[in-house]
Each structure stands twice: as C-alpha cells, then as structure tokens.
Amino acid sequence: MFDKYPFTVQENFIRYVQIDTQSDPQSTTFPSTEKQKTLGRLLVQDLLQIGVPDAHLDEFGYVYATIPANTDKQVPVICFCAHMDTAPDCTGAGVKPIVHTNYEGGDIVLPDDPTQVISPADHPYLRKKIGEDIITASGTTLLGADDKAGVAVIIDMANFLVSHPEVKHGTIKILFTPDEEIGRGVDKVDLQKLGADFAYTLDGGERGSFEAETFSADAVTITFHGISAHPGYAKDKLVNAIKVAAYFLDQLPKDAWSPETTEDRYGFVHPVHIEGMTEKATLQFIIRDFYTHKLAAYENSLRDELELALSKFPGAKADFVVKEQYRNMKEVLDNHPQVSQYAIGAIARAGVPVIEMSARGGTDGSRLSFMGLPCPNLFTGEMAFHGKHEYVSVQDMQKSVETIVHLAMIWEEKAG
Template identity: 65%
Template sequence: MNDYRFTALERFLRYVQIDTQSDPQSTANPSTEKQKDLSRVLVQELHEMGISDAELDEWGYVYATIPANTDKADVPVICFCSHVDTSPDVTGAGVKPMVHERWDGTDIVLPERRAADEPLPVIRVADHPDLREQIGNDIVTASGTTLLGADNKAGVAEIMDAANYLMTHPEVKHGTIRLLFTPDEEVGRGTEKVNIQKLGAQFGYTIDGEALGTLEDETFSADAVRITIQGVSAHPGFAKGKLENALKMAADFLATLPKDTMSPEMTEGKEGFVHPTRMEGNQDQAVVELIIRDFTVAGLHEKEAYLQDRLNNVLTHYPNSTAQFVVKEQYRNMKEVLDQHPAVVDNALEAIRRTGLSPERRSIRGGTDGSRLSFMGLPCPNIFAGEHAFHSRLEWVSVQDMQKAVEVIVNVCQVWEERA
C-alpha cells in the first residue's frame, strides 16, 4: 500500500465533528437519534465507493458488502465492525479536532478549557507511555473541552478507508467482506438489534483496540446490578420511631464497599471490580446501580454475593424496609468462544506481521461488541484502532497508527483468501 493515498485521517476529522453520544438512560433504539447522522454519512460514502447494498436499518445499524473477487469458492465470509457512538462520560458536541504534525515528544497542551479558572488540559508524556513511540508522527487530539471520539470513530474511519482500498484495487484477492457499524456500544447495547442471519458472516473483527500491533482476544465478563431500596417515609417533624430513610440506607451500603480493593481505581491486570455508577431517590425509595466485572463468571457471582451480603447487613438496622437486588447479564469473556476457532486469531496475527509489526495479544479490561457477537455465533476478536485515553478530554490517536490499522484490515482479507 506504499503508493496508496490513505483517506482515514480526512474521514476521521469529519466523523468526529458529528455528535453521536449515546444515552444510558434512554430506552429507545438507538438510544439517541443523532447517532444516525453519522450512519447516514457512512451509507452515502459507501454508495459512492460502489458498494450498492449499503443500508441503514431502523435500529441504526449499517450493513454493507464488498463482493468477493476470488475464484475460490470456500473463502469464509468475514465481517469488520466498529461503533459510531461516543461515550456519555464526556460531551461529544462541538468537537474541534487538531492535528499536531510531526510531534516533537513534548507534553501536548490543549488550547481550550471548560471554565476560565480551570488550567489548560495537558496530555503529559509521563502519563501516556504509548506516546513515547509516536515522536515524529502526527497526533490528533480534541481542543480540550470535549472528548475526541477516536473511540470508535478511528475504527470507523479505518474500515471505511480499507473498503475504499479494496474497491479501488481489484487485484487484491479476497472473499466476501461484510461491514457492520453499530450504535450504542458505549451503553452496552451495541449488538442488541444486530441481525446475525442478515449479516451472514462466519467470522468477524471489531476495530476498537488501543496500541499499535495489539490483538485482544479476551475481555471481562460483565453484569449490571440494580438495587431498589424501599424505605419507610414519614413527616420529618413526626418521624421518630417511624422514618427509615432510603437515601441513608443507600449511602450506608455504598460506604461498606472496600476502599483499597475491588474497585476500578485500585485494580489492574486480571483483577475484577465492583463499580457504583448511579444513585438517585428520596427518603421513601432509592436506587443504586453498579457494574460488576471479572474475567470469569465465577468471579462475577462471588462479587454479586458479596454485594448482597453488604446490603443485607445494612437492612438489619432498618427492620421495616426492603430491597430488590436484580442482576442483569451484560456480556461474557469472548475467549470462551475464540478458543474454539483458532483461525480467527491466527489469521489476524499473521495480518499484523505482514504489516511489519510484532503482534501482541492482550486481554481487555472492558468489553467490545465482539464480546456479544462471539456468543451470538460470530467469533470476533478486537484489532487495534490506535485510540488512547478514551472517554476523556485527553483522548488522542496517531495518524500513522490509523494507517497501519487500514493495512491490517486489508491484510486480514488477503490471509483468509490465501488460507481457504
């Protein structure tokens, strides 16, 4: 691809300026209609490439096909997938992307702040060790008041660029390639309305990873817990011996959670955690929501039993109050499925090598659409997209890493065709 003029950067700069933030409190599909604004752009651009069947369905999913151009009849259909939504943690409206060309290795001071009395945000090399590998490369950031949206619009741009390359280079042999762009990954619903039969792929890859050359074939398993505490309400002037304040019970419960272990800020590697994400209510009723993460289902169940025990201990002090403890499965460790289909990982590792990189297999302290897709019948590891410091105003991506990701996608297509 030495003579190819990559389009990933120009696509990415356009895509991030479209606000596609998802909403965890919404029950709609997709959770926000504005996600379709980018999806419609993708369909139009795919049509312009000559991919005539590109479509946006009612749920906000984009499906498209790059037809096979090989004489081999037994090449598996593979899919590349990225999500269009951005995290609810930081606003994605009014993104002003900046390209720091030929970055010189110094801390990157972003030019805008959210408030006049706030210091300018700084991407410090000491805090972002992967930056040390980027000296001389072009780094894309936001301006300081929003996230950038590299998670996952870098992946979207890379898939679109790879599609453009395959459509303009028919000499590159490949089987049928399916493209899938999903909404609502950031709120845990990215595959909720995927039509696997319509997709028609046998193996897949999400393009939603971090560092250059990495392939992630293991994720957390994940559950959500919703605790509804029903207290006993009474007028505060006449409450003695009657009032059992649901908000105080919720606070007491949260105060019992460990400070030094089992939390995101105190764990790493293969350690799981419990993480409160939301609390609301009044003296009569309060709701506490948590997410539970572990690399094994047994670990999830241990943590859920721990939370139930903590809640029961709190309730012993409030004899007339009750609580509901509801667990909802979110996703499971995709390694359970991928280990049954070694070719899907092996072919990706070979594609990374052909790009001139040393592949590194990693576990994700999180999940991707590939986690659920794998259990829906589409084994689906995660290839790097080059995104870093996601869900924050300090998010960044390297242009050169994005271009390498495009090469890897093209190479994956070729490896599957050669090995069929």
C-alpha cells in the first residue's frame, strides 16, 4: 500500500523544526509564547492545501481539523494529537536540521559545536539505525523532534488518506496543541468542538513502542519566608530565606528520590526551579510515580523534611502548596481495551515488532484520558529529546505514518 507512496514526513519535519516554538513555564499567557502560533498557522495552510477544508487555528493556539469519513459504517470518531511546543530545557531558536543519509554507524559529530557528539555508546538505539537516514540538529540547539516528528507524521497521514479515497475510514480528527512541555497542553482545549470518541498522541520514541501507561504527577511549590534586616545590623535579627531553602534542599536524599538515581517503575521528587531574595525564596518541585497513591507519600516526606529545616532557623516560615498535574492514563484505558488492542494491531500490520512500554513522563493523553477522551501514545522515532543530542530516523517517522493509517482502517473494519 505504501510501496509507491511519496512520503512527505521528512520535508515537512525539516520545515517545522526551523520554527522556534519553545514554551515558557514562567509565562502567564496562553499559549505561553506567541511564537507557537507561527507553526500553527503554517500547519493550517498545509492541511488546507492537502484538502482538509475545516483546518483552523483558534485564539489559544490549538489547531483543529477534520478528515471526513468515507464509509457508511458508524465508526467511532478517532483523533490524532501532537504538540507543537518544544521544551524549555534547551533553546529551539535557529535550529539547523542536518540529514545524515544512510547512517553507517559510529559517532555523529555536530558541526556547530564539535564537543557535542551523538554516540552509540550513549544512545544504543542508534545501533539499530544503520542504513537509515538520521536527522539531528547542528550542536547549539535541540532538534524539536519532540514533538514535531508527531506533527509531521499526522500531516503525512492526512495527505495519504485524502489522496487515497479507496482506503476506508471513519471521521478522523486532528489536534495540535501548544504548551504540552510545561503541563498546560490541554488547559484550553474544546473537547465538544473536537468531537472525538477516542484519541492517540503521537509523542513516543523508538519504532514500535506503544504506551498505555504514564506517570501520575503533582507539582509542589514551597515558599520560604525569612526576616529581612540591614546586614550591617542583622545579628540575631536576620533570617535568610535563601539559606533556609538551600539547607532544606541539601537535606534531601542523595541516593534516592531523584531522576538521576531512579529508573524503571520508581518515581522521583525533582526540584525544577528556584528563585529568591533574603526575605522570600521559592522552590518548585515535580513529583512523579506510576502509582498515584505514592505521590502523597512523597509529599508527606517533603513536608517532614521541611519542618526539620525550619526548626534549624527560628523565625522562618514556609507555605507548602500541591497542584495536581496529571494521572496515569492506565486507570482510564483499562476500561477501554479496544483502544490499545487496535493500536497494537496497527503497529503489527505496519510490519513492526510491538514494544509495550510505560512512559516515565506524561503526554497530553494523560490528561485527555481523565477528561473523557481515552488517549494512549504511539511512536514517532523521536529520541534523546530535550537536549542537543536529539535525533530522529526518517524511516521511523514513515513507519509511524503507516501505523496510524492502518489504525484508522482497523477502526473502520471493526465497526458494525
């Protein structure tokens, strides 16, 4: 079916990653950065040109579009979703994508900063990519495969379905979101307008991977209140909030809890932002675990450590605020087994071994699932995301396109 199809995913991906769409967790606007809409407008143009007539960008930076059904069957409405923003961790301005055609193995030295080397020793998945075409950045930015690979895959899927009307499918919805990387990706989504019954995010890694389980997540903000005084006359008066926060951080476990000391099914407590002055300092944490009840245990332990720290600094006080971010999608998806079964079947139809994984993170699908739209995650090939070593295989992206076309077909076939 795809033997003679001229995939568009590579050329589109290269265009998309050159648009800076970095989100900003400190912003109070939505989307957090206006530049995300620049890519949104381009995606609308691309969809209209393909022949998806209702594609549009709304005031919040979401792109909505519909590929109408071409079957008489009553098929559940399926949505394919990807996010447009890139992570705040590494700059996405001035991305120079480089295609390493017919990768021969070995180190990939990035030319704009030769100290940046993508090595199979550090990235063993590269050993499976010999003979494929690898896209990287140039060494001074991230690439943006997370999640512009997913965006480009969905655009190519739309191009295939519109240009192959003989391929039967139900109504397909397309959703591109802003601000996923800062946990706000579905804050303003209009699910009634979207009108989907089930969904899939395209935001996964290696070829064949399928994720129907994610972390559950909370955010914790601790605000330390000290006592300000003129430093020249501060004896027995000054309580420095910065020092209280620093002491508290230093007391946290060194060989447990943190992302750098945990793997597999272990969760973590991760400080992600600190700022302050003598009178007030603020620490922000993200709390993660596959088991939702363990979040409260982590948070209670943090409270205990906080009380111990405050006891060392008489006069110091602190506020402890917990905010729910998302929950493990498995709690919802277990009630809709066909959503996962059909995805696994589609990966197999694309001729790819299925790798069922649990995501040590979250996707827009985590929150969408609990908003009433069950939504697991499918592979795109994006690897080493959030840093300068990010890369993606063109052939992985093409297999992702094939997978979601087959997935649309399977939903139609299984309908009554």
